[in-house]
Structures are given as structure tokens and as C-alpha cells.
Amino acid sequence: MSSLPSGLEDRVHDAESLARFCTSSSWVAKTTGRIKHQAFLPAPDDDTSVYRVSGMSPVEISSHAEKHFVDPENQPHKHHGAAIVEARNVRAAGIDTLAHEGPPRHANLRGWPRHADPELQKSKRKEVATIIADKASFLAKS
Amino acid sequence: MPEPISLIVFTAVGMSGAAGLRDISNRRSGLSDYAKYVTHEAKTLVEKNDRSLSMIGPRGAALSDLMDLKGEHSYRGWDGAEAPPVSSVALNRARELIMSLPSSIPNPELAVDPDDGAVSLEWYAGPSRIFSVSVGLSLRMACAGIDGTDSWHGVAGFDGTKAPDFVIQSIQRIIA
Known part of the structure; x- marks a missing residue:
């Protein structure tokens, strides 16, 4: 296995923890802290951006976001914490996790369902994202 | 005078x-x-x-939460990427759907979808018991649910008055 600039292996293992930074407060249930499926829905480029955070403490994860989860002007994106899920649960839902460094430790959730009918495509993606979110936990910002 | x-x-x-x-x-x-x-x-x-x-x-709390969504999601890129802003059309249609729900249906939790700025109404009845419907610009709403090891998805039409049977039945399934 070859190494990436971060030192991580280029293959994301099933047991690895992935962090999806929640940029909307509406993605986290107010009363329970439950992660909602919106946190995992893909961007218009059909990828969901995550970070590989196995072995990192909550403070280290927050610090990583401050440094690498940034906008084009290098300013940290505002976020409300992270949805944490294991790669095996993402793959069990039919989505792959592929390392993609630009930012260190960055990976993409790829392989979202497609359909010619946009609402049907969205409904299928909602189903998959709901299955993933059901296995995720919320890590508040440190 | x-x-x-x-x-x-x-x-x-x-x-x-x-x-x-x-x-x-x-x-x-x-x-x-x-x-x-x-x-x-x-x-x-x-x-x-x-x-x-x-x-x-009893829908007052949900309608209040709906209005609160606009502030945080009113500009392109609110998700740190390319998420479109939540539209007033989506907010109005979400309000219509909330008001069309039978009194036996509890209030939903609300969120905004990053792919298209739609408003999502979600019902959660415990681990692996979730149903949600996304209300956007179209008269057709994307829906999805999980109930234990079962999961499903579909599209329901909404004319602004009567909540679709598919939506009501899905909610009743997971809250039963």
C-alpha cells in the first residue's frame, strides 16, 4: 500500500472513522444530538467530502477542521461539530470511500445512486444517506 | 377622520x-x-x-422552526460548498405541507438539503425508524424511510392542500 502526503495509506480501511463537518445546525437534532441524513448528502459534484480521523482526539479533530476545512480565502468554514461514521457503515450502504488528498486526510464518499428522474434520484440518495446517518454519531465542536 | x-x-x-x-x-x-x-x-x-x-x-412550533431556517441558509454556499439558498417557494410549500398534516401526526424536525436547498421534514421514532420528505420547487417530493432493516424511497405529489397518502402512511409506519 502506498502512502499519501498525510502518511495515511491510500486505501481507506473499513474500521476507519470518518468525520463529516456539519455546516448547518439543522443537520443535528436539537434535543438529542442525532445526526440527520442531510449531513451526508452529496454536493452537486456527486461527492460527499469527509476527513479520516481515526486515532484523533476531539480537540485534534476540531483543530484539523480549523486548519484544513477552509474556504478559498483560507478562512475556516463555520461548522457546528462533526458527524462521525465508520467507513464500513458507508460501504454497507453501497457508497465507497476513496482517499482524495488535497487537504490532508481528505476523502470522498462516492457512488451515489443516479436516475434520469431527478426526484427519484434524490429519494434514493435520501434513503442511502439516512442509512448512513443512522450509524453516525455527533461530535460537538471542541 | x-x-x-x-x-x-x-x-x-x-x-x-x-x-x-x-x-x-x-x-x-x-x-x-x-x-x-x-x-x-x-x-x-x-x-x-x-x-x-x-x-x-400545535403546528406553531414547527412553523416557527421553519422561519428560523431562512437566516442560516439564505445564501449560496452556506454548507461550505455550493449549496443553493433555501427558497421562499420551498419554505411556503413546507408550511403548506405542515398545515395539511392530520392532527394525529406529530410535528416534524426540519432541515435544509445541501444538494438543492429543499426543506426536509423528518420524523424520528428511534434508532433505524426514520422517515423524511423533501419539499423544494417541484410539486413532486422526494421521500425516504428506514424501519429496522427495511428501507424505502419514493416520490409523492403535493398540490398544497392534502398531504399525500404515501407520506402519511410512511410516518404512521415508523411511529407505530
Whole structure:
């Protein structure tokens, strides 16, 4: 296995923890802290951006976001914490996790369902994202 | 000639909010004819507002949450990527769907979808018991649910008046 600039292996293992930074407060249930499926829905480029955070403490994860989860002007994106899920649960839902460094430790959730009918495509993606979110936990910002 | 209602409302709300309007509507003694007119009109407005709130009833909290969504999601890229802003059309249609729900259906939790800025209504009845419907610009709403090891998805049409059977049945399935 070859190494990436971060030192991580280029293959994301099933047991690895992935962090999806929640940029909307509406993605986290107010009363329970439950992660909602919106946190995992893909961007218009059909990828969901995550970070590989196995072995990192909550403070280290927050610090990583401050440094690498940034906008084009290098300013940290505002976020409300992270949805944490294991790669095996993402793959069990039919989505792959592929390392993609630009930012260190960055990976993409790829392989979202497609359909010619946009609402049907969205409904299928909602189903998959709901299955993933059901296995995720919320890590508040440190 | 008495001032128009709009000026009365502007003055009361501008000075002290809805409480000011209610205070004017409760005045009783030592009033001139003009003051009596203002009091009467304020009382009419308060009664109409109270009737509206009673019709909203238990959906008030959900509608309030709906209005709160706009602030955080009103610009492109609110998700740190390319998420479109939540539209007023989606907010209005979400309000219509909330108001069309039978009283036996609990209030949903709300969120905004990053792929298209749609408003999502979600019902959660415990681990692996979730159903959600996304309300956007189209009359067709994307829906998905999980119930234990079962999961499903579909599209439901909504004309703004009657909540689709597919949505009601899915919610009832997971809250049963």
C-alpha cells in the first residue's frame, strides 16, 4: 500500500472513522444530538467530502477542521461539530470511500445512486444517506 | 377622520410590539370618541391575530422552526460548498405541507438539503425508524424511510392542500 502526503495509506480501511463537518445546525437534532441524513448528502459534484480521523482526539479533530476545512480565502468554514461514521457503515450502504488528498486526510464518499428522474434520484440518495446517518454519531465542536 | 388601521398597527408595533397593540385594545375608561375608535380597531386586530394562532395551534412550533431556517441558509454556499439558498417557494410549500398534516401526526424536525436547498421534514421514532420528505420547487417530493432493516424511497405529489397518502402512511409506519 502506498502512502499519501498525510502518511495515511491510500486505501481507506473499513474500521476507519470518518468525520463529516456539519455546516448547518439543522443537520443535528436539537434535543438529542442525532445526526440527520442531510449531513451526508452529496454536493452537486456527486461527492460527499469527509476527513479520516481515526486515532484523533476531539480537540485534534476540531483543530484539523480549523486548519484544513477552509474556504478559498483560507478562512475556516463555520461548522457546528462533526458527524462521525465508520467507513464500513458507508460501504454497507453501497457508497465507497476513496482517499482524495488535497487537504490532508481528505476523502470522498462516492457512488451515489443516479436516475434520469431527478426526484427519484434524490429519494434514493435520501434513503442511502439516512442509512448512513443512522450509524453516525455527533461530535460537538471542541 | 380616523387614521387608517395600518397606521394604528405601525404605531403600536413600532413603539412596543404586539404587546403594545394588546394594551391599546384593553383600554376602558376616560376615552375620547377618537380614542374609542382606535381601541375598537386594535381589539379587532388582536382578535383576528388570536384566531389565526388558534388555527395554527400545535403546528406553531414547527412553523416557527421553519422561519428560523431562512437566516442560516439564505445564501449560496452556506454548507461550505455550493449549496443553493433555501427558497421562499420551498419554505411556503413546507408550511403548506405542515398545515395539511392530520392532527394525529406529530410535528416534524426540519432541515435544509445541501444538494438543492429543499426543506426536509423528518420524523424520528428511534434508532433505524426514520422517515423524511423533501419539499423544494417541484410539486413532486422526494421521500425516504428506514424501519429496522427495511428501507424505502419514493416520490409523492403535493398540490398544497392534502398531504399525500404515501407520506402519511410512511410516518404512521415508523411511529407505530
